[in-house]
Amino acid sequence: MRQVLVRAIGGLAVVGLIAGAAACNSDSGSDDTASGNCGYKLAFFGALTGPAANLGVNIEQGFELAINQYNEKKGSDCITVAKFDSQGDPGVAPGVARNLVADKKIIGIVGPAFSGESEAADPIFEQAGVPSISPSATRVSLSANGWKTWHRAVANDDAQGPAAGNYIKNVMKAEKVFVADDQSAYGAGLAEVVKKTLGTAVVATDKTEADGKQTDFSALVTKVVSSGATALFYGGYYQNAGLIRKALTTAGWKGTLVGGDGMKDPGLAKAAGNAAATGTIVTCPCSPPEKAGGTFVTDYKAKWNVDAGTYSDVAFDAANFMLQGIDAGNTTVEKLNTYLGATEYKGIANTYKFTPTGELDPKFIKVWAFKFDAAGNTIADQEVPAV
């Protein structure tokens, strides 16, 4: 008898847990005020949790700031922010994307943030006809899918890689370069282009595990030191790069670590220690956020209490581009998509005009090199030619 009772209580507890969670559904009814081109939603799609959340949060905050400012200007909650957390995982992305397109009030998407999830989610957006602007997915092949609603507001890896290579060759004048990558879609792709640009200057190559999967880089460090290279290009993200920089400094290597936009994060200096990270060069197909026009930098800091990160400004621009379109009366997905494809938009970070395949017009591609200073911040160094 007692056992039956225990079972019943146990069963109830489990059911209660699930039902309790279900009871507080966040899905509240939305009001229908379609006056003045209002009542629509713009969506953010990318990682807000998970190992790659930093970049996703940067983008989301820039995106949300743009919409908040727009609403303040309008004096009402005109456009609603809808956030879709894909965890940056291509396995999760399709389900979340289908959920996004089911909401017919969403007429534009800023995202997906990463290339992998873009491959998985963009076909769904394409079929639903919802226009998207990715502020950070830089895989070259994405534009070869023939998607009509897809746009990216940054240069792809084919532009960033040569810029990084040129910087190593022409500015740093390094003759022996070691190239390593973290085997991620982004890191491996970028490292490949850099290798091509550097040609015979590459003395050796190596691979590491992805961020969070490896903490001991002594094998790589030994190879770098013994190769006699004066520069190490690492295709990967800031977490690993910081640890590698730290290990290299401990081993007494005097060369410079160079990386792409994935390493442009204060997290690198945190992982390496500010002293070790000083002088590390990162390239980015973006303008320095402090050079961003208007009051963006101060507004961002006031709103989120952190400095604007990589791609925050591009996401801000992408959102504003769409808001400008909505303001002009393009309130269906078809009209907004046509608008995005036909308009040249001058934002705070760059001027945007999309080619028919959704790429940024080559004449607006900018690649900058940044240097870590002694305080662990990235300081704009110079613009580098991306050819």
Next chain:
Amino acid sequence: MVVFAALAFLLPYVGEIPVIGPQIVTQGVDWPSALFNMSYYVLLALGLNVVVGFAGLLDLGYVGFFAVGAYTVALLTSPDSVLRTEWGWLAAVPVGLAVAMVSGLILGWPTLRLRGDYLAIVTLGFAEIIRIVATSTETLRGDRGFADIPHPPGTLADGKPMFGVADATPYYWLGLAVIILVILAVRNLDRSRVGRSWLAIREDEEAAEIMGVRTIKYKLWAFAIGAFIGGLGGVMFAGEQGFMNSGTFVLQFSILVLAGVVMGGAGNIAGAILGGALISYIPDRLRGIEDPIWHTDLFGFRFAIFGAVIIAIMIFRPQGLIPSRRRAMELKDREKEVAPIE
């Protein structure tokens, strides 16, 4: 049984039921997609149930077979593959399943002499090998993955493809049909001579061998059938997603499926189905729900909540949610045996 199957096919429309429906469907993930995710988790749980539940072989690397199935399909169909064969999905399925089955045999053969913990370690190693090979070799493209994997064939009357990208319902129905076939097959096996041999091996391998059960043969059977079903999950996954990379096949996935089987009731088909469905459903259901204290998405706490649910189940129902009758009896017997010593 038939009623259950019919109801399962109607699940995509459960949201239409007033009052109860909205409580069941997922908020943050499209409901048919969540159902499809459940369907391949259930397939995995069914397959692992054969290995762990029936034959009693602790396999921690089960997702390896899922990966083998998915990767074979990707290699044969995707334009990114070095093979450049670009077959249709359907043509690649039998190859994927065969390769998964053979990999089950290859893993099973040398590990047959191992038991318990040792077997668990070797299978763990197998899963890691698969993951590292997938991440590091050029052919398997690591994190870059394979794009444009074709969907299952078939067109509707209006000329649209039956298996599109916008709606996951057809994939769920396909998954469900596969699950039903697998259930029928596994149930028949369990009730046959093979099933009785598995039972004997699970209870006492030496005794079984002395009584004339060919343990090697039947353990290999269990491995191969488990691998086959795991591969089925993999080919379904590849066909629905259209894109896959090495990020999917993490160790955590293997452990999750094992947790599902144990939670549902190892050795019982209904239990494995329930467990498999729950491990996929609970995290998906938590998505898009705001927690009352921090006002963040409850999804962020999924593993904490999940852990609490598993602990609760293990305390109140150690034999699993729907236990195998024999297992439950055994647990009872052992309680009696232990009692006098206390």
